[in-house]
Amino acid sequence: MRIVVGAFPDETAMQAALGRLREAGFNAIETYGPKPAGEGHSPLPLVILAGGLFGAALGFWWQTHETVQAYPLDIGGRPLFSWPAYVPIALEIGILLAIASGVFGFFVVNRMPRLWEPVDDAPAMRRATSDRWCIAITTETPEQARHALWRFAALEVDEVAA
Amino acid sequence: MSRQWRALDALARDPAFVTRAEAEFPMLARAMAAQTDRRGMMRLMAAGLALAGLTGCDAGEQGGILMPPVHPAPGTVGAGSDLFATAHLAQGYAEGVRLRHAAGRPIKVEGNPLHPASLGGTDAIAQAEILGFYDPDRDIGLRRGRVAQAWQDLLTAMAARRTRAAEDRGAGLRLLTGRVTSPTLARQIADLRTTYPEMRWHQWEPVTRDSVRAGALLAYGQPVQVRPHLAEADVIVAFDSDLLSSAPGHLRFAREFAARRNPTRTDRMSRVYAVEPAPTQVGLAADHRLIAGARDLARLVPMLAASVLRDEAPADAPPWLGAMAADLKAARGRAFVHAGPDLPPESLALVHAMNEALGGRGTCWTLGAPAEADSAALGESMRALLDDMQAGRVHTLLVLDANPAFTAPGFADALRRVEFSMTMAVGPTETAGATHWLVPQRHAFEDWSDARAFDGTATILQPQARPLFDAISPHTLLSLLAGPAPAGSQDAVRATWAPQWGDAAAARWHDALATGLVAGTASPPIDVRLRDDAARAAPAVPDQPLTLSLRPDPYVWDGRWANNAWLQELPRPTTKLVWDNPLLISPARARDLGVRNGDRVEVRRGDAHRVLPVWVVPGQAPEMVIATLGYGRQDVGAVGSGVGWNVYPLAGDGPVSLRKADGQDELASTEHHDPIFSDAGEYVRHAGLDAFEADPKVLAREPALEHLYRMHPPGPAAWGMSVDLNACIGCNACVVACMAENNIPVVGKQQVMHQREMHWLRIDRYYEGDPEDPEILLQPMLCQHCEQAPCEIVCPVEATMHDSEGLNVMVYNRCIGTRFCSNNCPYKVRRFNYYGYTKEEHRPALARNPDVTVRARGVMEKCTFCLQRIAAARIVADIENRPVGAEEVVTACQAACPTQVFSFGNMAQGGTVVERKQSPLSYAMLAEQNTHPRLTYEGVIRNRNKDVGA
Amino acid sequence: MTRPSPGDPVALSTSNEAMTAHVSAVPFRAQPFAHYWLAVAPFGALTGVLLGSILYLFYAGVGIWGIDWPVAWGFALINYVWWIAIASGGTFISALFYLTRSEWRNAINRIAETMTLFGAACAGIYPILHLGRPWFFYWLFPYPNTMGLWPQFRSPLLWDFFAILTYVTSSVLFWYFGLLPDLATMRDRATSRRWQVFYGALALGFRGSSTQWRHYHVTYGVLAAIMAPLVCSVHSIVGLDFAGAATPGWHSTQFPPFFIFGAFLSGFATVLLLVMALRRLLNLQAWMTGRHLDVLCKLMLTSSLFVGYAYVMDGFTVFYGGEKADIVNYTARLFGYYAPVYWGAVLFNVMLPQLLWVRALRVNQLLVTLLCCGVIVGMWFERYTIVVISLHRPHLPSAWGLYHGSLWDWLTLMGTAGLFVFGILLAIRIIPAMSMFEMRETLEQRR
Incomplete structure (x- = not known):
């Protein structure tokens, strides 16, 4: 397997090329660009919600458990189960876990950290984080892919081992 | 501040001491060579203090207690605490006290309920004397000039003085003492006078009370003392009076005074007028405080006398004087007038005349013989001595318990003309530095002696510990003036009393030590007639404007x-x-x-x-x-x-x-702001007696509070306190008692200016009204032990919490010092260790109460209701399988208070505190904060005479 | 360079490559701007002063500070609240205005977040130093100890501990998450092996694939949506540190929003100061234009009005409530010993910012700098008012007293100011001072 990478000057050019490549039957395609592109489905909001709810519930349960069961103390004549006072900490723990699960969930979903991938060997990729948009085609027939990319106005085409 | 205990370290490093220690305790010497850590040092100091006592020329009596170490050997069983009676001397007069010993060492002064001058109360000075006892600066050593001497040298020197005195039959031999009430000292001096017939004995106190004596002489022809019985007096007029603060017997007077000050507990509240130039303790508690300078007083006393004695109405009298006189006369037989020692003798004579005319003798007051061994006019006595010294008529001067070089101008000068002078003093004094010899005197708590109270009751002072420092007894020193054999102080005291007791000596000696007084020594009231010209005394009115x-x-x-x-x-x-x-x-x-x-x-x-x-x-x-x-x-x-x-x-x-x-x-x-003159009533509630009689609930203002929740501590005991503001005279005995009991550090002037004093208990003073003549109100303020304590809920680490018996507990070890509790305390009774005050104090560990934790730097502390005393009572009750009794626990402040301001107890068992809390005067501070304090106050009722303005 | 004007576009038209090249080059340069070391030296020295003061504090105890018996909280709490407020303003810009799709926010987002980080660091030091026994600060943490004892959850201080813990952790995560694409850019633009490895490790393999971007975009949006209320909750809880107490001057239900208003104000002022300084020092005028100054000034003005409202309400509730201790306390604030501090706060926080109503003044950089400094000082005065003036008049007149910060208080305060600037100066040596990937979107929209 080989990876063929073609670089485009802007997103429009890349999108145009991408559509035509798909039509041409290339399926294992990944694109790279220097700015967020494309809306789409992601499981992460749900992960974050779950993390937050779990954190808040855990925080509340834990405070209740310590004050009511594990070590009940008379503090200022307040009821042992002073639930309003437990809300701030439950909220904060919830937020902490939500944000942590968002960030770490992102890493898990994207299988990060992965410091090196075969596609990185393509010199064109060096500018994919600045001002170039790249299309990487993983294929058994690199010649066809190179040809197609050149045809769809890639500025530069590289081929690396997958 | 932090230097004050340096001397002890110095002692432990003193080579002479090390040598002595080596000889006696080879193991200790080895330990000293190896000592490195501070803890080891403390242990050593404890031993060192004990050893220092051993080296004195009179090693103390057999069977005395050796100062035990601070850290007892493993397995040592604590003996609990014990009380031993002795007396505290105030201006020479005895106030009976009992010293509480813990682990064998005296740690706290308590009053002696049996003693007539204490009735169980103490004053601030008596409370603080325990600190004086442990004062390392007392270690002054026998010195001649600045050179340390051996005790043998003293014997030699005294032998020379005996020879010299014998030559002129004692004409050049002078003894200067403070006021002496000690029968033993008096006996020794009398013996000396038989040996040296021309010897003279001078007495000197800078606060002479000569005027009181002269007033009595004017009125009665002899130096009698008035003994008020204030519980019997309905109307009291006090002219610049020291009756409640420093007059001999003041603790007793204060107790009797307070007995008539709370209208819920007395059938008839007394009415008190204080006429004074500056607030005295009578003035603070008086119903009418009338301001009068020295010139006014010199006019007012004769005016009142004219009114009382002769029913005259002086023309230029202030408007209130007539009402006051009428009040006095209406209370005939139950009226008492008192005047302080700063008034001229003529005024005091007039006061005697008024008292006689008011007919209170026998009920409100009696006359008694003076308690002094030799009642003398101290000012004259000192003047005579100075004249003789200046004239070169003195060759030998022995100063005992007096500091004339500081207190008598001209003394230091005259001293240069004296051939041989010797000071005996408990610690360094200016006089000791000026005389040829300095003889270290034992502290009253480490020596045998005796003394009389204001009413003549004798107390035998017994040592509470082996002498901490190398010193001798004044009785021993005087014996050296009489003969070559030094007398032990116990022998000297026994020699005074044994002849009077005859066969019963052993039993009576035991009883005297156990009870703290010698039964039957109070002098009876004497019957002496007022001299006729007393009523005609006329004090000179000073003509100076200032x-x-x-x-x-x-x-x-x-x-x-x-x-x-x-x-x-x-x-x-x-x-x-x-x-x-x-x-x-x-x-x-x-x-x-x-x-x-x-x-x-x-x-x-x-x-x-x-x-x-x-x-x-x-x-x-x-x-x-x-x-x-x-x-x-x-x-x-x-x-x-x-x-x-x-x-x-x-x-x-x-x-x-x-x-x-x-x-x-x-x-x-400790008042860190300008005085405030308004709204004091919000904190110290007060009302007039007539308002109280019209509506006993006159001080109650609380609306019914609603609760979201209300938890009651469920424990078997419920600790509570009630503070009767009617009784408080602001003497501060409670504050010192609290410091002594709870190991509270002093912080020094700089830190007080920085508002960091550590007193757990303070007496708040509020002014109300005109700054020139304000109403002054007092309020002891300590932890209120709120059932719903604001401090507890803000502590993030549970360092302060509630126990099941209703105490607001401070867990020092858990405290990290956020100080939020202090901010949230509406009463501001929490104190914080901004520095390591306790550590810096360098107070020897053995002087501290071993039952109370000392607090480290960065830790909050506050009143615990003397938790250690509660714990001790709880243990006893547990052993006996019963609940703690209602009044079984007495807090340190409560015990010390001469007027019984505080009542404390287990409210679950009823008792006084419950009764007092049901008083209509009872109120909780800042009740609107919904803190439900376990401490409540009884508001102030003033028995005003409506005919006296303001 | 032309003078900035409120009518400036949000970014001058430049190419992606030009912008990326300019911003990414800063860390690689030997000196990010002329006289860089001259600027670093004094603030580094102040950071040293901070370290020295902390060491002495640990040696001698909190007694070296001015705190006393009625005023048991002093500079430590004032500075803590002050710094955390400054920090909060940064999060607010980066999170809330992300949600509102405000395009001006992209250029200054990085500065704001970095400021948050160091502001929070400065703030975070104080609660620990504040303790009487700071070496036991971890007792606030719910760890299983031998006594089986847990913290006391009813204490606002504990809420605060958790709030700060959450806030600092979240801010670091959010900042880092927002930095990932730029770190990838830096990795790919680095020419030396050293920098490649450094940024490569930090970028964690972010390479701008469409999958990564898809998840990234969604996650960043959700995180921003959480960060915005988080910052409000944190500052509310800081407000509860005071409002949760029964102390006169503190016991007020409006404290949580009041503290948030203050946080906006001081945060915006500090961001504005930094933006004005950095756009000039790092030549970022093409992307931080007069429009940014204008917007930030308007925000400052708005929050200043909020703060003014809170001041008025502060007085209103006191007199409407009619509790005596509160009235005494409030009167002391207006006319007492510390009245100049309170009126200073009113002047700097409410009155002077009203100048910003004038459009031309909003881009007068000298005036705006002075106003920002005024607001920052004024907000410190406000904290001083809340902490010291409230505490010095407690319920009982017998406990009234005064407070003055000691030399060590001032040294510690200046030390944290040093740490703050020192930290930011170091940060711009390492990270791009502007969010490049977000600027690309802005530039694209401009085109």
Whole structure:
């Protein structure tokens, strides 16, 4: 397997090329660009919600458990189960876990950290984080892919081992 | 502040001491060679103090207690605490006390309920004496000049003096003492006088009370003492009176006074008028406080006398005088007039005449023989001595328990003409530095002696520990003047009493030590007729517009307690000043001079002048300027030397001038803001007696509070306290008792100026009304032990919490010092260790109460209701399988209070505290905060005479 | 360079490559701007002062500070609240205005977040130093100890501990998450092996694939949506540190929003100061234009009005409630010993910012700098008012007293100011001072 990478000057050019490549039957395609592109489905909001709810519930349960069961103390004549006072900490723990699960969930979903991938060997990729948009085609027939990319106005085409 | 205990370390390093220790305890010497850590050092110091006692020339009596180590050997069983009776001497008069011993060492002074001058109460000075006992500056050693001497040298020197005195039959031999009530000392002096017939004995106290004596002589022809029975008096008029603060027997008087001050507990509340130039403790508790300077007093006393004795109505009398006289006369047989020692003898004679005319003799007051061994006019006695010294008629002078070089101007000068002088003193004094010899005297708590109370009751003082430092007894020193064989102090005391007791001597000796008094020694009332011309005495009215009055400091007194850090840092009753003695002036005079607190003024009388800072005292007579004695000592030890200004040189009669000087001094007061004159009623609730009689609930203002929740501590006991503000006279005995009991550190002047004092218990003083003549209200303030404590809920680490018996508990070990609890305490009763005060104090560990944790730097602390005492009672009750009794626990403040302001107890068992809390006067501080304090106050009721304005 | 004007576009038209090249080059340069070391030196020295003061504090105890018996909280709490407020303003810009799709926010987002980080660091030091026994600060943490004892959950201080813990952790995560694409850019633009490895490790393999971007975009949006209320909750809880107490002057239900208003104000002022300084020092005028100054000034003005409202309400509730201790306390604030501090706060926080109503003044950089400094000082005064003036008049007159910060208080305060600037100066040596990937979107929209 080989990876063929073609670089485009802007997103429009890349999108145009991408559509035509798909039509041409290339399926294992990944694109790279220097700015967020494309809306789409992601499981992460749900992960974050779950993390937050779990954190808040855990925080509340834990405070209740310590004050009511594990070590009940008379503090200022307040009821042992002073639930309003437990809300701030439950909220904060919830937020902490939500944000942590968002960030770490992102890493898990994207299988990060992965410091090196075969596609990185393509010199064109060096500018994919600045001002170039790249299309990487993983294929058994690199010649066809190179040809197609050149045809769809890639500025530069590289081929690396997958 | 932090230097005060250096001397002890020095002792432990003293090569001579090490040698002595080596000889006696080879193991200890090895330990000392190896000592490195601080803990080891403390252990060593404890041993060292004990050893120091062993090396004295009189090693103490057999069977005495050796000072036990602070860290007992493993397996040692604690013996609990015990009380041993002795007495505290105030101006020579005995106040019965009992010393509480823990682990075998005295740690706390308590009153002696059996003693007539204590009735169980104590004053601040007596409470603080335990600190004086452990004062390392007492270690002065036998010295001649500045050179240390061996005890053998003293024997040699005394032998030479005996020879010299025998040559002139004692004509050149003089003995100077303080006021002496000790029968043994008196007996020894009498014996000396038989040996040396021409020897003279002088007595000197800077606070002489000569005027009182002269007044009695004028009135009765002999120096009788008036003994008030204030519980019987319906109307009391006090002219600049020291009756409740320092008069001999004042603790008893205060107790009897307070018995008639709470209308819920007495059928008839007494009515008290205080006529005075500056707030006294009578004035603080009086129903009417009337301001009068020395000149006014010299006119007012004869006017009142004219009114009482002859039913005259003096034309220029103030409007209230007639009402006061009418009140007195209406209470015939139950009226009492008292005048303080600063009034002239003629005024005091008039007071005697009025009392006789009012017919209270036998009920309200009696006359008794003076308790002194030899009642003398001290001023004259000192003048005679000075004359003789100046004239070279004195070759040998022995000074015992007096510091004339500091307190008697001219003494140091005259001393140069004396061939041989010797001072015996408990610690360093200016006199000791000026005389040829210095003989260290044992502290009263480590020696045998005896003394009489104001009413003649004798107490045998028994040692509470082996002497801490190398010193001897005054009885021993006097015996050396009589003959070559030194007498032990116990032998001397026994020799006084045994002949009187005959066969019963052993039993009576035992009883006297156990009870703290010798039964049957109180002198009976004497029957002596008033001299006719007493009623015609006419005090001279001073013609000066300004009167400078020199008064003893309430706590440092004439300077003798200047090295006591507890007393130095004790807020003065009204000024709240500590560590200082500024000139006290009235607000009006401050305005005239253009000065504020701390500004300097120059006071001049004759050739003497002083530049002093001023302190403005609301309620002081404008014509009066008051300077406080006892400060400015130069040679007293690390704590008191150089504190304040010496005003003794200003003594005299000449005219006084006052002018503003340049500069300012920083003064330390525990009231950290300008006085506030309004709204005091919110905190100290008060009302007139008529309002109270119309509606007993006159002080109740609480609306019914609604609760979201209300938890009651479920424990078997419920601790509570009630504080009767009617009884409080602001004496501060409770504050010192609290410091002693709870190992509270002093912080020093700088830290007090920084508002970091550590007192767990303070007495708040509020002014209300006109700054020139305010109502003054007092309120002891300590942890209120709220059932719903605001401090607890804000602590993030549970360092303060509630126990099941209703105590607000502070867990020092858990405290990380967020100080949120202090911020959230509405009563501001929490104290914080900003520095390691306890550690810096360098107070020997063995002087502390072993039952109370000392607190580290960065930890919050506060009143615990004497938890250690509760715990002790709880243990006893558990052993006996019963609940703790209602009044089984007595807190330190409660025990010390002479007027029984505090009542404390287990409310689950009923008792006094429950009764007092049901009083209609009872209220909780800041009740609207919904804290439900376990401490409540009984508000102040003033029995005003509606015919007296204001 | 032309003078900035409120009518400036949000970014001058430049190419992606030009912008990326300019911003990414800063860390690689030997000196990010002329006289860089001259600027670093004094603030580094102040950071040293901070370290020295902390060491002495640990040696001697909190007694070296001015705190006393009625005023048991002093500079430590004032500075803590002050710094955390400054920090909060940064999060607010980066999170809330992300949600509102405000395009001006992209250029200054990085500065704001970095400021948050160091502001929070400065703030975070104080609660620990504040303790009487700081070496036991971890007792606030719910760890299983031998006594089986847990913290006391009813204490606002504990809420605060958790709030700060959450806030600092979240801010670091959010900042880092927002930095990932730029770190990838830096990795790919680095020419030396050293920098490649450094940024490569930090970028964690972010390479701008469409999958990564898809998840990234969604996650960043959700995180921003959480960060915005988080910052409000944190500052509310800081407000509860005071409002949760029964102390006069503190016991007020409006404290949580009041503290948030203050946080906006001081945060915006500090961001504005930094933006004005950095756009000039790092030559970022093409992307931080007059429009940014204008917007930030408007925000400052708005929050200043909020703060003014809170001041008025503060007085209103006191007199409407009619509790005596509160009235005494409030009167002391207006006319007492510390009145100049309170009126200073009113002047700097409410009155002077009203100048910003004038459009031309909003881009007068000298005036705006002075106003920002005024607001920052004024907000410190406000904290001083809340902490000291409230505490010095407790319920009982017997406990009234005064407070003055000691030399060590001032040294510690200046030390944290040093740490703050020192930290930011170091940060711009390492990270791009502007969010490059977000700027690309802005530039694209401009085109």
